[in-house]
Amino acid sequence: MDYEAVIGLETHVQLKTRSKLWCGCANEFGAPPNTNVCPVCLGLPGVLPVANEEALRLTVLAGLLLNCEIPPRAKFDRKSYFYPDMPKNYQISQYDMPCAVNGWVEFEFAGRLERVRIKRVHLEEDVGKSFHFEHTSGIDFNRAGVPLLEIVSEPDIRSADMAYAYLTALKEILIQGGVSDCDMEKGMVRCDVNVSVRPKGSAELGAKIEIKNMNSFSGVRRALEFEIARQIAVLEKGGQLVQSTRRWDETAGATEEMRTKEYAHDYRYFPDPDLLPFEPSAEWLAEVRKRMIELPLARKQRLMREYGLPAQDAEVLKSNVPLADYFESVARGSKNPKAIANWVINSLQAKMAETGIGLDGLKFPPDALAELVSLVEAKTISSSAAQQVFAEMFDTGKRPQQIVQEKGLVQLSDTATIEKWCDEVIAAHPGPVNDFRSGKAAALNFLKGQVMRLSKGRANPVVVGEVLERKLKTSASGGVNV
Numbered sequence: 021m022d023y024e025a026v027i028g029l030e031t032h033v034q035l036k037t038r039s040k041l042w043c044g045c046a047n048e049f050g051a052p053p054n055t056n057v058c059p060v061c062l063g064l065p066g067v068l069p070v071a072n073e074e075a076l077r078l079t080v081l082a083g084l085l086l087n088c089e090i091p092p093r094a095k096f097d098r099k100s101y102f103y104p105d106m107p108k109n110y111q112i113s114q115y116d117m118p119c120a121v122n123g124w125v126e127f128e129f130a131g132r133l134e135r136v137r138i139k140r141v142h143l144e145e146d147v148g149k150s151f152h153f154e155h156t157s158g159i160d161f162n163r164a165g166v167p168l169l170e171i172v173s174e175p176d177i178r179s180a181d182m183a184y185a186y187l188t189a190l191k192e193i194l195i196q197g198g199v200s201d202c203d204m205e206k207g208m209v210r211c212d213v214n215v216s217v218r219p220k221g222s223a224e225l226g227a228k229i230e231i232k233n234m235n236s237f238s239g240v241r242r243a244l245e246f247e248i249a250r251q252i253a254v255l256e257k258g259g260q261l262v263q264s265t266r267r268w269d270e271t272a273g274a275t276e277e278m279r280t281k282e283y284a285h286d287y288r289y290f291p292d293p294d295l296l297p298f299e300p301s302a303e304w305l306a307e308v309r310k311r312m313i314e315l316p317l318a319r320k321q322r323l324m325r326e327y328g329l330p331a332q333d334a335e336v337l338k339s340n341v342p343l344a345d346y347f348e349s350v351a352r353g354s355k356n357p358k359a360i361a362n363w364v365i366n367s368l369q370a371k372m373a374e375t376g377i378g379l380d381g382l383k384f385p386p387d388a389l390a391e392l393v394s395l396v397e398a399k400t401i402s403s404s405a406a407q408q409v410f411a412e413m414f415d416t417g418k419r420p421q422q423i424v425q426e427k428g429l430v431q432l433s434d435t436a437t438i439e440k441w442c443d444e445v446i447a448a449h450p451g452p453v454n455d456f457r458s459g460k461a462a463a464l465n466f467l468k469g470q471v472m473r474l475s476k477g478r479a480n481p482v483v484v485g486e487v488l489e490r491k492l493k494t495s496a497s498g499g500v501n502v
């Protein structure tokens with residue numbers, strides 16, 4: 021029988037706020053253990069939480085970026101559980117009235133546009149972090165009370181690769197939207213993975229297995245590949261699957277059972293009496309809406325549509341907002357945006373990487389790049405001379421026109437001079453000349469390169485090609501030795 025996987029992800033993301041959710045302690049990674057703590061985030065009795073408004077703004081912003089509805093009223097609930105990383109024995113979360121509901125994430129996958137629906141987005145507090153040493157354990161409460169977004173997808177994902185693509189798209193949206201830095205190394209994104217399998221074509225859902233607390237996207241993909249195969253194997257052998265929670269063991273490359281049965285009523289959710297319901301006003305929502313960005317996918321599609329960029333270039337720019345902004349600032353007035361994208365993505369990025377200079381440290385203004393492109397367009401300089409001009413303008417900030425003048429780089433289409441260079445090159449390289457004559461067309465490129473070198477990049481390469489070919493062919497058919 022053919023089976024299909026059904027996957028839904030619960031993704032936890034730390035919000036990019038300066039302070040924690042209910043107190044003024046710093047939301048900061050890497051501080052010495054238990055230095056960013058106070059009675060509130062340590063969960064001492066008798067303290068009162070005060071909601072961090074920026075955390076609420078970022079939650080609603082995330083909801084908007086994920087195409088969600090923002091209900092008029094949300095509230096906070098206590099989720100009871102016992103664990104040393106949460107001394108007050110409940111986590112403040114949102115149960116039945118989250119900040120955002122019914123959205124979706126759209127992304128490209130396997131050459132198609134896919135949409136995964138978002139069931140809900142809610143705000144909760146992170147908990148402390150346990151460390152296990154040889155003989156003792158310790159807890160760091162710096163993370164306790166850090167604002168955490170939980171983004172719950174509908175079970176719309178159908179494969180391990182698609183889960184990976186969804187997470188990548190989600191992360192890009194949240195980073196670009198300023199919601200979270202999503203730094204995986206710092207544990208800012210964690211995922212609970214829900215997966216079941218069912219006979220292909222069936223409308224019913226199979227028993228849901230949840231793999232807890234994954235902290236890398238590639239881990240999610242590996243765990244899913246393993247778990248889907250495991251579940252199918254159980255069914256094929258006539259076995260039954262029951263709802264349960266499993267753990268991914270990275271070294272073993274396998275999931276193992278932690279516990280069966282875990283239902284919402286086990287947590288004894290109830291409204292937190294210390295916190296008011298959250299009812300955003302129209303003005304408040306309007307302020308948050310101002311912080312919305314063009315979604316990465318939308319930008320990619322617009323770059324292709326408006327500037328005629330190939331998908332590959334638009335993809336590079338989609339993932340690099342400052343570079344895309346820079347590109348658009350140059351391309352807006354230009355007749356050849358494709359050429360500009362080329363310069364920006366290749367030569368400019370390479371030079372910046374090589375020198376460590378960022379976009380805000382560039383010595384030349386954006387319109388200089390447009391000028392360079394039009395010099396090539398007008399055939400005033402050859403494309404190899406353009407590379408020299410670019411290097412010079414990157415180093416000195418001089419205008420392309422001036423560099424062309426100073427270096428005498430105006431392209432030569434004057435056939436007499438080019439003919440002379442071609443004769444010299446043909447005389448100096450009998451090997452490649454013979455190669456070409458015996459049918460190796462590629463030898464022409466070598467000879468062409470030699471002429472370009474002689475001309476210091478100034479010769480018009482098209483003319484060089486024509487002249488060379490003519491000379492090689494005539495002398496060959498005429499049997500003349502050069």
Ligand code: ADP
Binds near residue numbers: 026172174175229284
């Ligand atoms: P719970 O209330 O048990 O947490 P939810 O219905 O809220 O369950 O779903 C939690 C996550 O599990 C969601 O991401 C959802 O898409 C996913 N999910 C629910 N049922 C299934 C299923 N049968 N197979 C795979 N994923 C599922």
Ligand code: MG
Binds near residue numbers: 030212
């Ligand atoms: Mg759950």
Ligand code: ZN
Binds near residue numbers: 040045057061062
């Ligand atoms: Zn605190």
